Amino acid sequence: MELPDVLGLPVPGARLRALRADDWPLDQALSQVPDVPRWTYFPADISEEVARERVSRSLALRADGRGGRFVVELAGAGVGAVGLVERVDGPYVHYAFLPAGRGRGLATLAVRAVAHWALVHGAHDVRAHTMLGNVASERVLERASFERSGVDVDPLGVTVERWTRTRRTDPTHQ
Incomplete structure (x- = not known):
C-alpha cells in the first residue's frame, strides 16, 4: 500500500499530509491529552525520545x-493524526486529535478521506476498533459511514467494538 503524501479535506485551510520525522511534538502533545491514552493505545506522557521512536x-x-500516518493540519498547525495500517485481515484506520482539532468535523472528514482512499485503491473494506464507551469515537465512525460489526477482546484483553466500512457503505462508491 503506497499512501499518498497529501489528501485534501473539504475545510478551508485543512489537509492531511504524510507524517514527517519532525512531527514528534504532535505525538508528545497527544500523549498529554488525558482522553487520548484513556480511549486509545496511545501511551500517556511520553518523552521526546519515545515520541521520536x-x-x-x-x-x-x-x-x-x-x-502510515497523516497529520491533520488546520491553518498549517498539526491538530491530530490519522493512520492506516495493513493487517492480515485488511486495512485498519486509527486516529487521535488535540482539543484544538475537535468539534469541527475534522476527525470525521479525515477518517472518511483515508478510508475512501483505501477503498478506491483496492481494499474490500476498511476496519476500525473503539474501546467500549468511547462515544465520541463511535460518532466519528458513524458519520464516516462505518457500521458496527461486532465486539472482540483484543490481544491485550481490552474489549473493543469492531467497525467496518465497505465499498457498499462508501457514499462515493454508489
Missing part, C-alpha cells in the same frame, strides 16, 4: 508499504 516506526511502516 513512535514517529520513526510510523515512517518505517510507510516505507515498507504496510501503512
